[in-house]
Amino acid sequence: EAMCKNRAAELRDELLFKQPDSSYLGDCPICCLPHPIDQSKSSLMACCSKFICDGCDYANQIREFDGRSLEDKCPFCRHSPPESQEEVMKNIMKRVEANDPIAMSQMGRERYKEGDYKGAFEYDSKAAELGDVGAHFNVSCLFRDGKGVEKDKKKELHHLEEAAIGGHPKARHNLGFVELKNGRHARAVKHLIIAAKLGHDMSVDLLKLCYRDGLVSKEDFAAALRGHQ
CATH class of the missing domain: 1.25.40.10 (Tetratricopeptide repeat domain)
Incomplete structure (x- = not known):
């Protein structure tokens, strides 16, 4: 039974510490580019529950203006926006x-x-x-x-x-912070590196402190900075 529990914990960690391909916001359904983690740069359409990047939203406005359309439409599903x-x-x-x-x-x-x-x-x-x-x-x-x-x-x-x-980069950051408080530094650093590579600024700041205190190697810190950029 103990071996089964240990193996289950190992498998959970393999899943937990795998670097996601992108943030949970995914890609804009129109241009297919990854959404920035700053949600103020995307809009959630109430009509179809799609996140549309500001670039595609602006392009839609320009297209409608050039076509002299007097009615706004959702860039994705083409429904009229709520009034x-x-x-x-x-x-x-x-x-x-x-x-x-x-x-x-x-x-x-x-x-x-x-x-x-x-x-x-x-x-x-x-x-x-x-x-x-x-x-x-x-x-x-x-x-x-x-x-x-x-x-x-x-x-x-x-x-x-x-x-x-x-x-979710903030969730990942919070896990890293929890692990730091619990003294499990190796796990904390793993979480923070993953969050940094997803573009989370606060995780980079916390990694700087970890690097200063010798909790993260120079190579891992440099890789996190490259991934963040």
Whole structure:
């Protein structure tokens, strides 16, 4: 039994410390270029739950202007944009009813902003079950803070790991920070290097401190900096 547990832990670590090909945001569905981890440079379309990069959104506006179109359209699904917040929420609910995990996670964020933490937990938990990486991160934060659910460190770390495996750089950074606090420096450095290669600035800053304290080799630190650039 002990050997089985050890092997299971080894397999989990192999999965956990594998460098993701890209961040959890994936590629813009129009230009197929990777989304930046700065979400302010992409827009989530309420009509189709697609993240569109600012470049494609701008190109769509120019195309419509050149064609003298008086009506805006979604760059991806070509639906007309919602004209009010009420219409936005109605569109999101349509996607939720279609079991769209991105829409569920978005609804979870809306509930969180309203202070309905229990509702946020319910929506994000369902989205996480359906594989939404951002929802796993949100659920980990709710378990950490005890909002909408009782605090649970074990479940917090489980959802952090699931988010990190899916390419969530902040989740990966948080795992690195937790491991540093626990004194497991080798694991912490692995997490921070992966996060840095995904473009996470705070992980680079923390790696600099680790390098100063002799916790990371010169070669690994240099590789992380190259990957970050």
